[in-house]
Amino acid sequence: MTFKVLLAICLVSGLAAVNAEDSEITKFMKHLEVIPDVLDEGPKHFLKITYDNGILADKGVELTPTQVKNQPKIEWQAEAGTYYTLIMTDPDAPSRKEPTMREWHHWLVGNIPGDQLNKGEVLTEYVGSGAPKDTGLHRYTFLLFKQPKKLEFDEKRLTKNQGAGRENFSTRKFCEKYKLGEPLAGNFFQAQYDDSVPGLYKQLGF
Ligand SMILES: *[C@@H]1O[C@H](CO)[C@@H](O)[C@H](O)[C@H]1NC(C)=O
Numbered sequence: 001m002t003f004k005v006l007l008a009i010c011l012v013s014g015l016a017a018v019n020a021e022d023s024e025i026t027k028f029m030k031h032l033e034v035i036p037d038v039l040d041e042g043p044k045h046f047l048k049i050t051y052d053n054g055i056l057a058d059k060g061v062e063l064t065p066t067q068v069k070n071q072p073k074i075e076w077q078a079e080a081g082t083y084y085t086l087i088m089t090d091p092d093a094p095s096r097k098e099p100t101m102r103e104w105h106h107w108l109v110g111n112i113p114g115d116q117l118n119k120g121e122v123l124t125e126y127v128g129s130g131a132p133k134d135t136g137l138h139r140y141t142f143l144l145f146k147q148p149k150k151l152e153f154d155e156k157r158l159t160k161n162q163g164a165g166r167e168n169f170s171t172r173k174f175c176e177k178y179k180l181g182e183p184l185a186g187n188f189f190q191a192q193y194d195d196s197v198p199g200l201y202k203q204l205g206f
Helices: 002-013 024-031 171-177 197-204
Strands: 048-051 073-075 083-090 104-113 121-124 138-146 185-191
Touching: 024 185, 048 185, 083 171, 138 171
Parallel strands: none
Antiparallel strands: 048 073, 083 104, 083 138, 104 121, 138 185
16 A cells, blocks of 8 residues: 555656665666666666776766766676676766757777776777756766677767767667666766866867
């Protein structure tokens, strides 16, 4: 009875229903609506994301674009002989309120052998937060998938100097196309504009 009432409230308010079996990271993602804005099923495990000076991107913490300028270190428990795909994406482009370019993807690496991220195939090079002025907090979401096998990616390769082509990305469609299934691990941080953002736009050719 009580559960039904709660479920009804969740459905009416448009939020994903919280299940007792949800992993901790899934609960955080539902709380800040990364689920359902990016994906339906949350990851089982926390992905460890460490920026310069040991700054952790964890559970939706607010960081600044300056803090996340450089590519972070990503750690997970890998299985030998397995390939992984890493996605970093922002559903809040250009703002969470009006996400007309949802999603803007920041980083895409496939065919990562085990936990050796630097040996993966970089499809889109890393860029940090470029949240436009006065657009509030953006949710930068990292997801790690276990690949069924080594894959042939036919995505257009994008360097860190290319902004165009990163918009209108769909994590759901990408996962469907390459049969990646549900994410193994994930995490996210939030950030809003600071005065390092114009420098990033210059880098991206905006
Ligand atoms: C991205 O999607 C929006 C909304 O659907 C559309 O107006 C825009 O033209 C798309 N941008 C590109 C580059 O395809």
